[in-house]
Amino acid sequence: MTLAELQTAFQDAVLNMAHAMPDSIMASRQQTAAERFGIYRDAYRLRLAEFLSNDYPVLRAVLGDESFNALARAYIDATPSPYRNARWYGRGLPDFMQANAPWQNTRAVGDLGLFERALADAFDAADSDAIDVSALACIAEEDQPRLRFTFQAGLALLNLAKGVAAAHQAVTGDFEVDPPSSTEEETIVVWRDRAQQAFYRVLEEDEALALDCASMGGTFAEICGLLSLRMDEEAAANHAAVFLIQWFTDGLIASIACE
């Protein structure tokens, strides 16, 4: 058997318990060849389950060890890793939950996975210094409607079942809250703050629309236009200005530019 053939057979048998291990694996004085090969089969599943557990600690706490382990086993069996870096292995878990029963039947649980993934992504997203609201002083008043914004690389806007973020906070803070809603939604913005911690804030509907527009490349005028569908023009401009200042204060904005 060539080295390439041996590695293919070895890997196939680790990934698929039904596949035979390579014939050339030898027994030791204390273990059969199958017992020895089983060390690698077991280690593979234990290691990937540990990656998932580390990446989704709150999901694990909410599901409980038994249910989380069942989820991890299903994900591991369905998802061999193409990644060199273990950091990325668990990124597909929320999508797997949304696509597969029984997890797809409980939206809040899948949403909790999406939320934890966004926090992890924000934590080690690419660096970019947040700019201060004083940057606006460099923009002439007549140019302000054409202002566009670039946000921090780790920023994510999530539409989740209402109460998911509170449930996450309750688990990490060890207190109790009502379970997430099965019918209502809320929008959450996740980013990395100036202290380099992943942070989040639940947005009111108007701010969620404005931030979504801005993060898609919308100008300040387009944000005002969007809000004016929900209120009069003066109120829309005032709201947009308040939101903008809040985004600067939160450290969401990496740069601004006029068209």
Add this chain to the structure above:
Amino acid sequence: MQKPSPLGLPSSSQPAPLGFGLGLRPVYYPDILEHRPRVDWFEILSENYMVPGGKPLTMLDRIRADYPVVMHGVSMSIASTAPLDRDYLTSLKALADRVQPAWISDHLCWTGVHGLNLHDLLPIPYTNEALGHVAGRISRVQDFLGRRIAIENVSSYVTFAESEMDEQTFVQEVAERADCWLLFDVNNVFVSACNHDFDPFAFIHSIKPERVVQIHIAGHSDLGTHKIDTHDEPVCGEVWALYAEACKKFGGVSTMIERDDNFPPFEELLAELDRACAIAASSGRAMVSQAEALA
């Protein structure tokens, strides 16, 4: 006569010893940053810092400002028959440009084929085919990185009927053919010796000192029928005895303790490091670290 190096460097140009180090793990960031402990250097797990940005890299930059660092990877898959992963190597090189490590190391193993990764340090048969394959790949990686790398012997739990030589012969020959350095893991020798019934002292004595730039010592788990390289226990007496033998054989080599789980208070690791230092001193081959040499 000395064999010419593919890198144009004399084979004996080992980096200066760094002294006694520890693995840099996030759980110890506060101890390190607040107390600047008496550790000569740190070893990072390269993949932990091959991320776009954020706190991991910030912490690394801060600690690197005060301590020498070496980079230790787990995913190069140098013994794989899959093509070398250029994206991985490019990312590794970028991290090295940032960190300026004393050296870069990875394991004598494979981690996957056909585009997949098993996230484990998988064993190979010790054949002439594997020898030529691995040595050639190490040479190509060294050419890509523009520097020698150190290759670590791994713990293993199976042996293959295909093997044509023992592990120590394979390790030594890989180092010679590839003109690379060795990261000699004493605990891995002990674990594999127990699992495969060979003499760990004979292993040590078959390795040429001029290839060894670093020593790992660590704890493991004893499951009765076999031992597993878990890095979650203190270093055991048998491994300390092997380390003493390694010090006599290899001289003053940069030594570090690996701890990757069941993390003790930082002071306990410092106490283990003191023990390593004392053993090295009693071997009569105590090292002079780069810092001491320059003092």
